[in-house]
Amino acid sequence: MxxxxxxxxxxxxxxxxxxxxxxxxxxxxxxxxxxxxxxxxxxxxxxxxxxxxxxxxxxxxxxxxxxxxxxxxxxxxxxxxxxxxxxxxxxxxxxxxxxxxxxxxxxxxxxxxxxxxxxxxxxxxxxxxxxxxxxxxxxxxxxxxxxxxxxxxxxxxxxxxxxxxxxxxxxPGEYPKEVSIRGYKPNENVHVGQLKKGYKLLKAAKKPLFLVGGGINIARANEKMLRLVEQTKVPAVTTVMGKGAIPTDHPYYIGNSGMHGKYAANLAVGQCDVLFSIGTRFNDRITGDLNEFAPNAQIVHVDIDTAAISRNVVVDVPIVADANLALEKLLEWAEPQDTDEWLSRIREWDRENPLEMRRDKGMTPQMIMEQINEQFTEGVIVTDVGQHQMWAAQYIELNEKKQFITSGGLGTMGFGFPAAIGAKIGCPEKQVVCITGDGGMQMNLQELATAMTQGANVIVCILNNCYLGMVRQMQQLFYGKRYKATCLRRRKDCPNDCKGPNPSCPPYEPDFVKLAESYGAMGIRVMKEEEIAPAFEKAKEQKVPVFIEFMIAAEEIVLPMVKGGNPMTEMILK
Amino acid sequence: MKNRWIALYVENQVGVLAKVSGLFSGKSYNLQSLTVGTTEDETVSRMTICVTSDDITFEQIKKQLNRMVEVIKVIDLTDMPIHMKEILFAKVKNCSVADKAELFQIAQVFQVEVSDIGTDSVLLECKMTERRNNELIDLLRSKFQQIEIVRGGGVAIESISTSCAGRSEYFRLSHQQKTT
Missing domain, CATH: 3.40.50.970 (Thiamin diphosphate (ThDP)-binding fold, Pyr/PP domains)
Known part of the structure; x- marks a missing residue:
């Protein structure tokens, strides 16, 4: 005692x-x-x-x-x-x-x-x-x-x-070694019969598809997922939270599906005959109109949470299991399938409508993402919430050396910067890059002091379009450009019917460069494409946190886009 | 949509009732009644829950309850032989002498107790099925002007013998009719 x-x-x-x-x-x-x-x-x-x-x-x-x-x-x-x-x-x-x-x-x-x-x-x-x-x-x-x-x-x-x-x-001074809770018994097995049933469906499919959710990243089952894809030759799409589950440059990886997913990925979901999904809750941002979601497919759903199964989408084969266990079993059975024709059709779609931004309108977000891909081949990429998050989810390349952290479910503006600081504190040896917007950045700006005092030298890429861009994009497309409450430059004397940036716009506040400097951090402002790479080079040399403020085109929008509640195959592409 | 019954074993701790009832409001499940009390094991409480829902939602409700740390066991009573009773007090006020006589008659036929009486009011105490209680209330409403009703919600336990299966089946059917 x-x-x-x-x-x-x-x-x-x-x-x-x-x-x-x-x-x-x-x-x-x-x-x-x-x-x-x-x-x-x-x-x-x-x-x-x-x-x-x-x-x-x-x-x-x-x-x-x-x-x-x-x-x-x-x-x-x-x-x-x-x-x-x-x-x-x-x-x-x-x-x-x-x-x-x-x-x-x-x-x-x-x-x-x-x-x-x-x-x-x-x-x-x-x-x-x-x-x-x-x-x-x-x-x-x-x-x-x-x-x-x-x-x-x-x-x-x-x-x-x-x-x-x-x-x-x-x-009492004892700290128990273990605890048994009668109402809490996490699932530690996988129902082999159900899994076999699911695998049989997959194997018999002509147009099979993996839908990979955040569960794979949480279970850290990435390597097994990759092996399964390679062993079966079945192509894979991910959710935003599942991004990075398999390397983004893998030939069988199509891209993200969902509201701002890739054209080919959404079409693949729409046309596949078996959708084998692991670790996703079929959130509305993935399914769109539920009646039109994967209409031709039989759906297999592996999830650790019983309550996630057949909640949003009624599935044909439910399997309650930890992703790791399910994948281990699947790997024992997995055999290559003839998916050449199906894959070439998907690649055809990708060629028709690849993810691409115009390059004639100045510095686009895509250019910044491409530079981040080039400059940081390993480390942690953390995003905030908004347009920049979707651009990052679309363009950032990930592999086993790179991790992607984002607020996917709740979509919390103000998450990115502090989460990046936390990631850096946890992994000081890794390069941590935060991608954020000018709106979200101002939601937890005070944490710059924490970054300074902790020596959490993160590189913060602020994509500044002077707007709360995600909502402004909706106003631009669906509300006749009535930019209510989304312009961060707007002052009292601005005209009510302002339809976008013009020469009489007031200056933007804050000055992120001076702001960074006032904390003893460094601030760099980037106005055009040629300055992107040098800014990153400079930032990497610093022994303090660095803000890089990218002045991007004000009315850039995230495409493709599916309007909330519409079928995922009805994408706005231009 | 139909009425369904769940028996729920939970930890007898502060906040568990709030957590369970909060699930129903938070997820827009249609809660009809919820009763709770301790069991033979004082660390465990048992709830009897009645919900109105379709099949898919009901499956979700059971899963959502199951994933709560404080929930020990979920039993779906909907298709089980059970005994179910609800306590109900009906106070009828402003009664004439004739009214009182009629109330005694009603009590006799319904086999409920007249547990209190005053110069112009009568208190009926009923331990019947919810459906029977509903019928009594309907009858009292049709006959009397001033009624005060207090009811406790159903309490159910699984049957021992199978012969009462028919009885519970009867009550369940009547519930379905009521809600469709």
């Missing part, structure tokens, strides 16, 4: 036993005890951000890049509410996080005490598990449960609300 110790000591013990070496923490009245305990443990690095939203996106980026659980410590009340967006983001994209929120002492809960909120109640639908510790004796078990639940099965965020008096109270 170990001696009794305080809750705060047990918390740090738990971190050490879980192998946590980095904690993202922001102080406040209800976590001072935990911080004081961490003060004694230099082996755990505490990252201090400048805002709790930045904090949790940093933890997400860290978790994605390292594969470890991201650990957050924030205080009660506003500290806790500020992480809500990040919890939802992590929940949607299945990122393992353990988030500790301080809470007012037990006897004050429910009294509207200073900085008291019911954070467990608020986050119930966006966490995999959340609980307030009400008895010091339960702390060890709850912490063990938190790490176990966060990283097993379909990963996700777990929130532990820790009242201040639990942190200081004495109690």
């Amino acid at each position: 170990a001696m009794d110790i305080t809750g705060r000591k047990l918390f740090v013990k738990a971190l050490l036993e879980e192998g946590v070496d980095t904690v993202f923490g922001y102080p406040g009245g209800m976590v001072t005890d935990i911080l004081d305990e961490l003060y004694k443990h230099e082996e755990i690095e505490l990252v201090l951000p400048r805002h709790e939203q930045g904090l949790i996106h940093e933890a997400e980026g860290y978790a994605k890049a390292t594969g470890n659980v991201g650990v957050c410590v924030v205080t009660s009340g506003p500290g806790a509410t500020n992480v809500i967006t990040g919890l939802a983001d992590a929940h949607y994209d299945n990122i393992p996080l353990v988030c500790i929120t301080g809470q007012v002492p037990l006897n004050l809960i429910g009294n509207d005490a200073f900085q008291e909120v019911d954070i467990v109640g608020m986050t119930r639908s966006i966490t995999k598990y959340g609980v307030t510790v009400r008895d010091r004796r339960d702390l060890g078990k709850i912490l063990k449960m938190a790490f176990h639940i966060a990283k097993t099965g379909k990963p996700g965020p777990v929130l532990i609300d820790l009242p201040k008096d639990i942190q200081t109270a004495s109690g």
